[in-house]
Amino acid sequence: MIEAVKLWNEPNNMSHWDFGIDKDWSVFSRMVRLAGEAVRAENPKLTRVLGGISPIDPAFIRRMSDQGALDEVDVVAVHGFPLDWNHWQIHEWPERIAEIRAASRHPVWVTEVGVSTFGAEEVQEFGLRRTAELLLGKVDRIHWYSLYDLPKAWPATTRHREAEGSSYYRHFYMGLLKEDGTPKRALRHFADYTPEMGICQWFHFEDHRLDDAVKWLKKLGVKKLRTGLSWADSHRPNYEAWFDRQMSALEDFDLTLTYCFTPGSCGMVDHHTSPPRNVEEFADFCARMTRRYAK
Template sequence: MNKAGSRASDHQETRQFGFVEWFRPGEYERAEVALPDILESGASYLRTHLSWAEYLAPGGQQWFDWLIPRIGSEIDLLPCIHYTPPSLSRTGRSSGPPIDLKSYADFVDHVLTRYGRYISHIELWNEPNNLLDWDWRHDSDFLLFCEMVGGAAYWAKQRGYKPVLGGPCPFDPYWLNLMGTRGVLGVVDAVGFHGFPGTWDSEEASWGGWDMHLGEMRGIIDRYNADAEIWITETGYSTWRNDEIEQARRFIKALNVPADRMYWYSWCDVPPDVPVQEGLWFDPRHYHLGAVSHDNKPKLLARLLTEGGVKRLEEVAALAAPNIASGAAPIVVTGGSGFVGCNLADSLLSDGEDVIILDSLARSGVDQNLSWLKERHGGRVHPVLADVRDLLGIEAAFRDAKAVFHYAAQTAVTTSLVDPLEDFETNARGTLNVLESVRRAGKRAPVIFASTNKVYGALDDLGLVELGDRYLPEDETVRTQGI
């Protein structure tokens, strides 16, 4: 077996993964909340940035004096050292090359002296082909970058640490080969790769698949330093369309590619009032890359990892197999993994119907109901793991439906008061998406809308009597005809 194949095999056996999380100066409470949750997810690594510019700003050293030991004492920490202090930059910006290139190596040396006992690897810069991280207009041939990073990497190795070369985004094999010819690859222990398939349009045009890109990367690295590892230092998937199951699938895919480490970007969504590099709400996809929401609500990825790790994640992702024979006319049950939905589906399946179960699995444990249906009815159960808030994600499920039972909903009144926007998106917009999907299908399928017991109120005037193993209305007419 070749080196790449051996590494891939070892990687799949250990099944280790990490998260990326940038902490802004002063976010003591957020770091204290996030760290135990990240550990509970089963993560082995955490990548965060140690901004040279922020370190030299007022209060910066005190912040990192707290953050690096706090995280590094709990988990394998990869600090990414980037951003030139504007006062030391040739452009007056944090993305500009430093006036004295050696000053970057001096800062790396300072970091290793001050925090070295908490780290083994150190990442040198981030996305050097991104103008917001490295202004290559002032370094068009990357000579300045190579001298700056190469010198820092050489010195870090002399001190017994393992430097990691920051990954470009999108991947650029010509840039990587340039790093080899300039000698940078020869003084690093790992090379970073950034890739976000399915999220960024600019990347989709050049995305050839994990195997192609990492194979090309391995071939280049082997020419200059065959011992260097490949680390996926950033990959992720934005749930801006509420397609959380796709995020889980992409995580599994990234975990099984031939790389020595995988860092998922990110643990937590960016808060809606915080600007990203490009500006406040420059692109909504930036704000939904986390495994948990900005207010720390677990998405499907975080919940499943916390419940049972990668194995649990794979079990649930494997439930979705909506293969329906040509010409079939299934019945769609949205929210079909819930209590009422799965019992209705069981009845329909027992009558010989094919049933599409459309469910986001947002409620913990409902995947067990879906597994129960599959065990009882086999191939006539067709799970579609999607969210009714995602019109593009659900539309195909209704294409051949002969009838639709709509049970997908946010059911808790208390939740509707705490987060009325999410409640509206699920219950109102979600219902509209279902109706629109049926309309576009053109089959005139009837839609049976399940309301809620809340419309009946408390029913304080309804007398109940105990009959056998249940309580029933004492009024015989109500008992037989309903309310």
């Protein structure tokens, strides 16, 4: 069921890791080493993936190598959104992959790539087709982000929210399905690229979309799914019941399972992006989740 575990998400993005506190990522690097060791001790067959970087930055990967963070991972991952947020064009995807390959001895996965329908559904339709042309067969894993639009009543996981202007609102239009489950234009093409192309779909705590998402993923022929288990959620009451339900519902997919988000009580500051005071606690969470679900 679980083929890979991913250690954190977008560590070079302030929306996911506060490098104002951890200025040189030394805390992050030590945390990844310990977590990677813990996962390997529980299940040495699992592929361990460094949290996908956004922006794509070979200098960051070289820093991770120099600080030993890559010693306990098997793959590095990148996230790219050239039609929405990145300062490069979609046809440059091969160059971006080549830059990361030159910076690391590890295989490169694309664990988030997507296009919003903020401007028009036709833009996403074009972006899906062009992404498939540029990446399928060139990297071992591609996860399209995402199946569903983010519900407008939920906040996007980004640092500055509405202060980002239109960039913020694009977060709510990344799905192949609208919030209410209505298909968008690009959905009709997605099955042309499965099972080679997977999907990244985050599920919030007790997410009401879980069962419908499973039905759609199977209908689309998706086999490879990336999702997450939140360390922060593990401090909620009855979290194990939700984690068990989520993992049971997803048991038919080849999962890349992301471990991330700091509980407020464990951070240097009370925020999910904060470096933890004790990185061993994150490693322990990774070990417990791996032991429970990666059998």
